[in-house]
Amino acid sequence: MKSFDSKGKGQAEKSLGAVPVSQTPLQRLEEYLTSRGLRMTEQRRFLVERVFSRHEHFDVDQLIDQLPRKGEPHYVSRPTVYRALKEFVDAGLLRRFELNGRSVYEHDYGYPEHDHLYCIKCRKLTEFQSDALGQLRDQIGREHRFLVRGHRLIIHGVCRDCNRRRSRRRAQDLV
Amino acid sequence: MKSFDSKGKGQAEKSLGAVPVSQTPLQRLEEYLTSRGLRMTEQRRFLVERVFSRHEHFDVDQLIDQLPRKGEPHYVSRPTVYRALKEFVDAGLLRRFELNGRSVYEHDYGYPEHDHLYCIKCRKLTEFQSDALGQLRDQIGREHRFLVRGHRLIIHGVCRDCNRRRSRRRAQDLV
DNA sequence: TTGTATGCAAATAATTTGCACCAAA
DNA sequence: TTTGGTGCAAATTATTTGCATACAA
Numbered sequence A, B: 001m002k003s004f005d006s007k008g009k010g011q012a013e014k015s016l017g018a019v020p021v022s023q024t025p026l027q028r029l030e031e032y033l034t035s036r037g038l039r040m041t042e043q044r045r046f047l048v049e050r051v052f053s054r055h056e057h058f059d060v061d062q063l064i065d066q067l068p069r070k071g072e073p074h075y076v077s078r079p080t081v082y083r084a085l086k087e088f089v090d091a092g093l094l095r096r097f098e099l100n101g102r103s104v105y106e107h108d109y110g111y112p113e114h115d116h117l118y119c120i121k122c123r124k125l126t127e128f129q130s131d132a133l134g135q136l137r138d139q140i141g142r143e144h145r146f147l148v149r150g151h152r153l154i155i156h157g158v159c160r161d162c163n164r165r166r167s168r169r170r171a172q173d174l175v
Numbered sequence C: 001t002t003g004t005a006t007g008c009a010a011a012t013a014a015t016t017t018g019c020a021c022c023a024a025a
Numbered sequence D: 001t002t003t004g005g006t007g008c009a010a011a012t013t014a015t016t017t018g019c020a021t022a023c024a025a
Helices: A025-035 A042-051 A060-065 A078-090 A131-143 A160-173 B025-035 B042-051 B060-065 B078-090 B131-143 B160-174
Strands: A094-099 A102-107 A115-119 A125-128 A147-158 B094-099 B102-107 B115-119 B125-128 B147-158
Touching: A025 A042, A025 A078, A042 A078, A060 A078, A078 A094, A078 A102, A094 A147, A094 B094, A131 A147, A131 B131, A131 B147, A147 A160, A147 B131, B025 B042, B025 B078, B042 B078, B060 B078, B078 B094, B078 B102, B094 B147, B131 B147, B147 B160
Parallel strands: A115 A147, B115 B147
Antiparallel strands: A094 A102, A115 A125, A147 B147, B094 B102, B115 B125
8 A cells, every 4th residue: 555655755854873883784684594594595685785775764565666576687576575574673684663554664783773753744754862761761671670672662743844834834824 | 363462461560540530431432423423323332331341452353352243232343343443542532552563452541641561472561651751752852843742662571470480490490 | 405485376364445224313 | 314334245455375496505
């Protein structure tokens, strides 16, 4: 259906700098595969490269739209894309989360922990980083004797742009 | 498939007291329906009552499992259940979120805002409440000129019980 | 050579929709 | 009486799986 709706705009309003890492995503994948007796195939290589060529959130359909079609040179079938994404998540390359009932992926490897603002008007996802949040999270974990492995926070509301547009429209209505 | 896996255990480890409200969920639904020219039907009445008879997170399958089967007195069809849940969310009675790719519902009306700890071992959801979190959230919103409407935080990790079980097992392994 | 990976087609799973009939207001 | 609601069956959407073949190690 394609309802994720990236609207073509860059998803990350403010780019959080990439964290320096010793291996490229491809190398990391190779290590992961080797350690499990799995194989580095042309498809997996091609997909990691594509997935990490742009820093953006994406869902399966958005990714496949950017890939070669059936018949073209580097075509990768839909099931293989699903299988690969699952592996990339296992390998620590990607993170997955659900938004409006569909799976969305984002870079994990080489990228700092962060959370999201989700605009209910334009559906844009904006990243933000908050150390205080991490501390609060750990604190909450301790209080509950809960071994924290990670978290996922999405703040939803109306983004700056939509707000501005909205106010302007309201002002106009009064004219 | 039924993979939400409530394991029958009470989902809310610590019950957060209900917030006093002037109307019952049923009354609130009636108001909502009336204001939109919609109708209070036997099915909707029956469903609100059932949904609010226990304070627990649930998914559609879990709910339907508790409802009368086809042929029995108050049978409600699956599509109607889906339609009703959507309305209940619109009416502010329920909140919906996604966990492991399936929709989970919880009481909203008459219940304080809270977040969840999700155990990756036993899949138990535990509620917690943190004022500091709400403040931090609002602060982050202000910094981004983002009009906050709400948020959803899930901290995942290993819960106290699983931790204990795990340590015990490890200790035993050493014997 | 020995499995693992892929593509295809088909199967699942969750949810939605079209439609004829039913029933609140 | 009018228009919204329901159940049924079928359609959609997202994702997964069985299997024969292809290919990395």
